[in-house]
Amino acid sequence: MRTRTIWTTAGATLAVLAAAGFVMTALLGSDRTAAAPVTTPATTPATAPATAAPAVPHVDAAAVAKLPEAQYSAVIAGLMPFDRTVRSDTVFHLPADAPLFGAHRDRPVARLAAQDFLRQPTTVVGVERDGDWELVLTPARQQLPSAAGTTGAAAQTAAWVPVRALRETATPRSRIVISTTDQTVSVVNAAGTTLQRFDAGVGTADTPTPTDVTGYLEQRYVDPAQGTGDHPIQLTSLHSGAADEPYGGHDGGLIGLHWNATTSGTVSHGCVRLDADAVAAVNALPLGTLVTVE
Structure with missing residues (x-):
């Protein structure tokens, strides 16, 4: 995509956003100024719990509202940082904004809003249960690539959420597997059987598509101005680990799956380029579907 902007062209959605005073955020090539990143003390990577889960601290709604x-x-x-792959997940929605906790789970570090940037219910993806806690993948970054040095920044992040803050909605039956070596995108069922496979264009050597990590389908929208026609752009929770803004805008370096006339080779800024049939196959999958890049 040449210029990427997160917004929907559906009239009904625009009306809701306008009524709410929602300001659309430019993702690629925008002249708008992005909000300054909010940072909190660093923590350690997500790992399987080795001891009994800690008690869930009380955090009232007023305190949650003050969190980034x-x-x-x-x-x-x-x-x-979440730097591993998983093959199954559970999808949740939120009845209210929910606190996110780091590795020690002693205090909240951020919040997930009950509604996303399109004013639709936020899709929350859980990958591990530990007592009264659920480990969820988040759509934010933990560190910018420019601050990470030669090691690069994590493409995916995670946090602990109290189970009582979640409302289970579905368990996806399929997942997406992207092979940067074979330059393909596959839809794989729970048994590991490949149901569909398509050719795909992936990131260049300077702006590679992140690998050895799992994210999820976060949201989708149509924006012909970005050169993707009437094919829905499929946003994932993954980010570029090599550049802060590889697309030159203010989208946080999101990795998307989208239509493009070129669907082979190392040709993108990190996104995955697909033909119309492949976009339709991904669009048929529910939000919250896991996306693993190999």
């Missing part, structure tokens, strides 16, 4: 929102353009150091 873990949304796609935020940088919150208290989140945990």
Whole structure:
């Protein structure tokens, strides 16, 4: 995509956003100024718990409201880098904004809003249960690549959420597997059987598509101005680990799956380029579907 902007062209959605006073955020090539990243003390990567889960601290609604929102353009150091792959998840919605906790789970470091940037219910993806806690993937960054040095920044983050803050909605039956080596995108079922496979264009050597990590389908929208026609752009929770803003805008370096006339080779800024049939196959999957890049 040449210029990427997170917004929807659906009239009904625009009306809701206008009524709410919602300001759309430019993702690629925008002249708007992005909000300064919010940071909190750094924590450690997400790992399987080795001892009994700690008790869930009480955090009232007023305290939750003061926490930085873990949304796609935020940088919150208290989140945990998530640098592994998983094959199953549970999808939740939120009845209210929910606190996010770091590795020690002693205090909240951020919050997930009950509604996302399109004013739709936020899709929350849980990958591990530990007592009264659920480990969820988040759409925010933990660190910018420019601050990470040669090691690069984590493409995906995670945090602990109290189970009582979640409302289970679904368990996806399929997942997406992207192979940067084969330059393909596959839809794989729970048994590991490949149901569909498509050619794909991936990131260049300078702006590679992140690998060895799992994220999820966060949201989708149509924006012909970005050169993707009437094919929905599929936003993932993954971010570029090599550049702060590889697309030159203010989108937080999001990795998307979208239509493009070129669907092979190392040709993108990190996004995955697909033909119309592949976009339709991904669009048929529910939000919260896992996206693993190999």
